[in-house]
Amino acid sequence: MAEQKTVFTSRHRFARISPSKARLVTELIAGRHVNEALDLLKFTRKRASVFVEKVLRAAMADADEQEANVSKLYVREARVDGGPVIKRFQPKDRGRAHSILKRTSHIVVTVGEGPRG
Structure with missing residues (x-):
């Protein structure tokens, strides 16, 4: 019989939010029970929490699909990596232009049974 998977990873690539802003939220949930993490995210007043x-929730759904015990899941890893930068420019006085960097993020959340250790 095949061994049951115990770690489940989900990712959102190319999210249109700055990695530094998204990291503020992922640092809150790392190492916590998934229900506690969901409660924290629900009441966190940051755009990245959405x-x-x-x-x-996608990682939890994957765990549920693989018949893991969702009530025992913890956030093993919550990571934000920088994605590609969209470059724009804003016209300024005397014919000059200033660049605008629209940053993107790759958000990765890994859940597993029991806390990391």
Whole structure:
């Protein structure tokens, strides 16, 4: 019989939010029980919490699909990597232009049974 998978990963690539802003939210949930993490995200007044909550729910759904015990899941890893930068420019006085960098993020959430250790 095949060994049952115990770690489940979900990712949102090319999220239109700055990685530094998204990291503020992922640092809150790392190492916590998934229900506690969902409660934290629900009441966190940051735009990134919506992105992270969707990724966490996707990882939980994957675990449920693989028949893992969802009540024993913890957030093993919550990581934000920088994605590609969209470059724009804003016209300024005397014919000059200033660049605008629209940053994107790759958000990765890994859940597993029991806390990391």
